[in-house]
Amino acid sequence: MTDLAHIRNFSIVAHIDHGKSTLADRLIQETGTVKDRDMKEQLLDAMDIERERGITIKANTVRIDYRADDGQDYVLNLIDTPGHVDFAYEVSRSMRAVEGSLLVVDSTQGVEAQTLANVYQAIDADHEIVPVLNKIDLPASDCDRVAEQIEDVIGIDASGAIQVSAKTGQGIHETLEAIVTQLPAPAGDRDAPLKAMLVDSWYDAYLGVIVLVRVMDGVLKKGDRVRMMSNGSLHHVDRIGVFRPQMETIGELGPGEIGFLTASIKQVRDTSVGDTITHEKKGATEPLPGFHPSVPVVFCGLFPVDSAEFEDLRDAIEKLALNDASFSYEMETSAALGFGFRCGFLGLLHLEVIRDRIEREYGIDLITTAPSVIYHIYMRDGTMRELHNPADMPDLTHVDHLEEPRIRATILVPDDYLGDVLKLCQDRRGIQETLTYAGSRAMVVYDLPLNEVVFDFYDRLKSVTKGYASFDYQLTGYRADNLVKMQILVNDEPVDALSVMVHRDRAEMRGRAMVEKLKDLIPRHMFKIPIQAAIGGKVIARETLSALRKDVTAKCYGGDATRKRKLLEKQKAGKKKMRQFGKVDIPQEAFISALKMDS
The missing domain is CATH 3.30.70.870 (Elongation Factor G (Translational Gtpase), domain 3)
Incomplete structure (x- = not known):
């Protein structure tokens, strides 16, 4: 049992590639949690795809024992979080389980869009925040400028920011001391009824579902009967343990501690994230405030x-x-x-x-259809439907109006590329909200339709700014707009996998680009194939794929011209009939390439 005053729970937050996972590696190595021979880079990133792309996807935890300079032994629970906007949900969950955060900022790059987003999540969760300036071993490092930027943009005092090089290990001892001295100890009552927050759960082939918990009050022991408060299901705890990063079983988890439990749970569906776990008898009556459920976008x-x-x-x-x-x-x-x-x-x-x-x-091997967002369709009878797939669009005579999701996008970009970024947002039907400066970098806030962002907005943004822009967004709600469903017809047959929702003003341009692309992608057949883009019954763009032609007059030499004409007429009639009954094979690549456009 660890005294509450000697526990520190913290997470590491930062923009992508500012060195969160490397800093976590150094903290683990410095404290001797993992032997040097077992040490590897990005120790907490377990998935192959994480190591390959060099990104963190799942938040991971590790328990570290540390003897501070004052001679006391401390238990540090660290959660390493992802930096990408798509995994912000993992970050928000991790924040609720800990009391403080290390804010890592690259001292060569400065504050980026995702730095802001993650810091605001930490501030929302009432965290004590310790700024850490990383990569001071690089020649381009400029700590004074970045510290000033943190104060200007985020509004946190960065005068005492710790200067670190997570690569060489410089400043790691000072970071550990700051965690112990500047971050608060957790609160909790050992004698109160058990309240444990379910932070994450995943499936293991040998142990069943493994549940990551943070105990707020009470004590969780092996052999306890516990109840999930959201669905009332009862479970018998088989084992309790902590991650150092390997699993290590222990007897109990007290208040303020983070660890895992297994209870022969068969399905992860039974363990909803953000749920409260309590004892079956003499349990808590009120659950902890959970997290907002994640909403697919x-x-x-x-x-x-x-x-x-x-x-x-x-x-x-x-x-x-x-x-x-x-x-x-x-x-x-x-x-x-x-x-x-x-x-x-x-x-x-x-x-x-x-x-x-x-x-x-x-x-x-997979085929992925065009990404789409959820539209709200308001019918004339006053009801509202959600449309997930453009192919399911109801008859327009029954539809009153359509609403599409909008987002508030924050883009940080060097001054030189600002014009290109504004033009890109304008082209995507964006409405500019604010434009401010932080040093030589502009911070633009735009109201954009999500529909325009999901295709390739991020790729386009990176290419017009040579990779220097950073981008973050949150959903703001729905708004009506002049949207239509565009269908692609091949040989007069609609191809449902190529249906997309577009804005009426851009439909013709989009349709033309799509049919031109398909003309190159579909192989020629024995009959000519019309490829059309249509809105309702109106064709807005068309290309014709010419037929392969067999020379039927080859056997005629000299003689009467009417004989040749007769053979050609017969061929023409045959092609006409063929076109009526012929099936057009569209190769798989055509689906993917036709949808990747908008350049």
Whole structure:
């Protein structure tokens, strides 16, 4: 049992690539938590895809024992959080489980968009924040300028910011001392009824569901009967432990401690994140304030290239959903692609990560349809429906108006590229809210339609600013706009996988680009194929793919011209009939390439 005054719970927050995971590695190494021979880079990033992309996707915890300069022994519980906007949900959960944060800022880059977003989450959770300036070993490092920027942009006193190089280990001892002296100890009552917050849960093939908890009040022991307060389910605790980063079983978890429990739970669905765990008898009456549930922002269809692999795909998706509470799915069928799933994600990076994991961990080749967002359709009879897939759009005669989701985007960009960024946002139907300066960098806030952002806004932003812009957004609500459903017809047949929602003013440009692209992607057939973009019954763009021609007059030499004409007329009639009954095969690449456009 550890005295509350000697526990410190903290998380590390920062923008992408500012060195969170490397700093966590050094703190673990400095305190001897992991032996040098077992040490590796990004120790807490367990997934292959995290190590490969060099990003953190899941928040991970580790318990560190540290003897401070005052001779006292302290227990430090560290949570390493992701930096990407798509995984901000992981960050918000981790914040609620701890009392303080280390704010890591790259001393060469300064404050970025995601730095702001993550700091505001920490401030919302009432955290004590210790600024840390990382990468001081680099020649471009400028600590005074960055400290000033932290004070200007975020409003935190950075005069005592710790200067660190997580790569070389310089300043790590000072960081540990600051954690012990500047961050508050947790509060909690050992004798009160048990209240433990469920921070995360994931599936393990041997142990069943592993539940990460932060005990607020009371004591959790092995053998206890516990109740989940949200659904009332009862479980018998098999083991209790902590991560050092390996699992280590212990006898009990007291107030202020973070650890895990297993209780032969079969499904992660039974453990909702943010739930309160209490004892079956003499339990708590009021649950802890939970987290806001995560809301999927981007939807797309996932279909197996080989339809025989559908069952394998179902299996893979169910297993991934066990580990990822923010990923949702339901079955759907498509005339062009067969059986598949309509999945909801927190953003495009989340979509890419899930898709990569299915292809890599389960060996299934996938087709991904166009990402779309949820639209609200207000019918003439006063009801409101949610539209997840443009192909399901109801008859327009019954529709009163459509609303689309809007976001508030914060973009930090060097002054030289500001014009390009403003033009990009303007092209995407953005409304400028504010433009301020922090040093030589502009901070622009735009109101943008999410529909325009999910395609390739982030890629375009990075390319017009040579990678220097940083971008963060939050949903603000829905607003009506002049939106229409554009269909692509190939040989007069609508292709549902290529239906998209577009703004009426941009529909013609978008339709023309799509049919031109498809003309190059669809192979030629024995008959000519019209490719059209249409809104309702009105065709707005058309291209014709010419037919392959067989020379039927080759056998005629000399003689009467009417004989040649007769053969050509016969061929023409045959092609006409063929076009009526012929099936056009659209290759899989065409779907993906036709939707990647907008450049």
